[in-house]
Amino acid sequence: MSAVITQRLVDLSRALENAGHGQRTALCQAAAQELGLSQATIYRKLEEVKVAATPRKRRKDAGQSALSREEALLISTTLIESARRNEKRLATFAAQVHQESAWRSNARSPVGAEGLAQFMPATADWMAEIYPRSLGPAQPYNPGWALRAMVAFDRWLYERNQAVSECDRWAFVLAGYNGGNGWVNRDRRLASAMGADPLAWFDSVERHNAGRSAANFRENRHYPRAILLRWEPMYAAAGWGAGVCAARYSRHEDPDAVSARHVDQQFACRLLPELAGCRRAVRIAATPRSPGPVVASGARGQTTTHAALVAAPAQA
Template sequence: MGTPQIIWLLLAAIGLGAALVSHGKPIKVSASIYFVRVFVVGLLLVWGGFFSQADAASIPTAAEQHRRTLVRAAHAEWGLGAPVATFAAQVHQESAWRSNARSPVGAEGLAQFMPATADWMAEIYPRSVGPAQPYNPGWALRAMVAFDRWLYERNQAVSECDRWAFVLAGYNGGNGWVNRDRRLASAKGADPLAWFDSVERHNAGRSAANFRENRHYPRAILLRWEPMYAAAGWGPGVCADRYSRHEDPNAVSARHVDHQFACRLLPELAGCRRPERIATAPSSPGPALATRTRGQTTTHAALVAAPAQA
């Protein structure tokens, strides 16, 4: 119960007291009528949810304003099967659908792009994304789904849900850190292709605060907000099997295929035979570009040449 509800109850009590006593003289009929009125109004307010606890897990009203734009951007980049609920959940986590949002470290707009990252996206996607306009909702959503695609192509995993967890961890803190955490997990005997309860437990050097934020980010999007948007009819998500507790029957076979892919990207992982390192991105990725977390900035140079990042 919040301040408005408490104030209403106090005013109702004061009014009832005033009706019961007028200049020291009880007024029976007026008090009864007033009590009935208060009771009826209170009943209507209860029925309307005035006294219920606000639902923290609710879709902001601003989301509907940008829904069609997100759907168009997602379908253009990912096809008709695009995981729109996942993208909506990501925007929810990034900015709560506030197009004018600006973080303390300078991330801007619906998708919270750092200025340098926005410029980089405009450079590598001049047609589909266009000139950097992070406060423009259309631009922000196009850039977000394109950057997610960029990360998706550089990450493989035992399941689609785990793969997207790697993608989102990279979006939040840099794909270079994702690769370093994979190697550390492998060295510790964990599965470098599984995010949940595996790679997510290993920290290759972030501060404690940045590590907590980066690990919270995929879980909040995939396991908290995505189900909410999927249930509201926004389209498919990528982790329905996980939060509905259904196992992917293809996970075992996919594991072998993905492990081969991961060895091409990170040959130093346990079980990989090739000693040489294969480039994971174009040789000219553009300038070093910032990817933000609250207390730390990584760069898109690190997204390409991650192992050497300090």
């Protein structure tokens, strides 16, 4: 399908969700006539582009962490330093890690994304090349390296995206982190051509698909909303500081995307009490681990101790 047909079908899908009784057939007939397709084809293609707000299943290990205390201290130190150098967006960075890997430093996705920040190997190598002094060799499974690289990549994208608000700007950044900044630019151009504001992400550029598959489109549009409007409020409420979209979710503009009643609001506190400011002691590790410093194995035969990572500069 062409980008124009895809966009028309996405708009039709949204219109059908809000249509009253007896109006859906007329909308489909009008679209079929406009696109020169049969009504049966319209119905079939709608299934390909439909973006449904399905409820997310709760993980069996929700509210738990597989981190040792040493790993938690390393992550907290690295995040605090990175946030200090990037206008204290701690809740936003924490929300991104939550979405990417649920704080599992050994996470690996089915497509090969690795570590806390879920870098593909090629992206990890590229980040190591453009930030050799602050990052060094690619070590996506090393928590300290992964966090510094994530913040550096976010900053790289931030400098290349303008928007009507800080919240929208970070939505563009996160869409680029998830699917590539090239697609973000294509979607901007399509949105502008369709009469939408290319500097506004929410309810504007996010509605336009410049040609990616339906599955990739759904994933990419879910990613910024999940981080900024679901997880960021949770971490902000747990004491991690204000997020970049505080003004938006405090007004509850999008109940379907913002609602997080099923989320355990104390997850962040149990995970990293050093950051959440908890009033009581909590157990960080889910399973017993041997004492002593943890060593993270990186790419190209490199190993780095946690003490070295904590002392390393967190430049982005």
